[in-house]
Amino acid sequence: MLNIGVIGTGNMGSAILKGWSSLEGIKLFAYDIDEQKLDNICNKLKVEKITNIPDLIQQSSFILLAIKPNQVKPLLEKHKDYFLDSHTILSICAGIKIKKIKKWSGESARVVRIMPNTPALVGKGLFAICFEQDTTPSLKDKVIELFQAIGKTFELEEIYMDAYTALIGSGPAYIIYFLEAMVEAGVSLGFTRDMSTEMVKGLIFGTAKMIEDMDKKLSDLREMVTSPGGTTIAALNHFDRMAVRGAIIDAIHKACDRSKELG
Ligand SMILES: NC(=O)c1ccc[n+]([C@@H]2O[C@H](COP(=O)([O-])OP(=O)(O)OC[C@H]3O[C@@H](n4cnc5c(N)ncnc54)[C@H](OP(=O)(O)O)[C@@H]3O)[C@@H](O)[C@H]2O)c1
Incomplete structure (x- = not known):
């Protein structure tokens, strides 16, 4: 015991x-x-x-x-x-x-x-x-x-x-921050806040389950919803033009620097 x-x-x-x-x-x-x-x-x-x-x-x-x-x-x-x-x-x-x-x-x-x-x-x-x-x-x-x-x-x-x-450690906040922005997008597209929140919550649960259950690389899962000339690629291209990926990487480096400072 x-x-x-x-x-x-x-x-x-x-x-x-x-x-x-x-x-x-x-x-x-x-x-x-x-x-x-x-x-x-x-x-x-x-x-x-x-x-x-x-x-x-x-x-x-x-x-x-x-x-x-x-x-x-x-x-x-x-x-x-x-x-x-x-x-x-x-x-x-x-x-x-x-x-x-x-x-x-x-x-x-x-x-x-x-x-x-x-x-x-x-x-x-x-x-x-x-x-x-x-x-x-x-x-x-x-x-x-x-x-x-x-x-x-x-x-x-x-x-x-x-x-x-x-x-x-800080990761859950980043994911939730992204989800909050998606809820705002839903509201601006005409959904009620409650509806938009429920839909986005369902989205994260489903996506997480897909990542866990399907034995595929993250990039493959992303490509599954990115058809040529379609809606998803239009959004992803905008993220790239706005350097969203680089901003995420920089932000996490900043969090690491801050953790070192606090330590
Ligand atoms: N919460 C998180 O998500 C998270 C994530 C990573 C790491 N941590 C770490 O986990 C630790 C606990 O966090 P927590 O969120 O669980 O804190 P918490 O909810 O405040 O719990 C700490 C408990 O310990 C009691 N306590 C204070 N001094 C004590 C003493 N001398 N002897 C016995 N008990 C005492 C507190 O009572 P009082 O309220 O009366 O002071 C409180 O009930 C922290 O060090 C934090 O850095 C937390």
């Missing part, structure tokens, strides 16, 4: 607990300073409520940090004497490097850094996972298995975390 303690049962902590609570072979514990949030989760799921952090650390071999980044340093420094080399800290806190978590937690525990994205809130997350250099293969397998059970995983070196944040 693997004992996992989750500190912070807000958006991400509770989504991850929800996913893990249906797995065999793990026992879940949780703590949050907001007792109402903690009760909500522990009353709904097979998760044991813990009322203080030392107890949670002592009962767990994996400790998931799901608190806001600015809350991490004080929490770890306050409890560093409880962390042993038998513990593994799993941090999903944006922007905080392994080296810092290691230092603040007293250098004994193993540290794994994980970056989820918002679709994790509905069980469809992508998780980038960074390990310390000398992490054993069995620990890597265990962590990857845990996150694969609730989404897709990519093992990355930590130097790629800013790029991943820019592409995939």
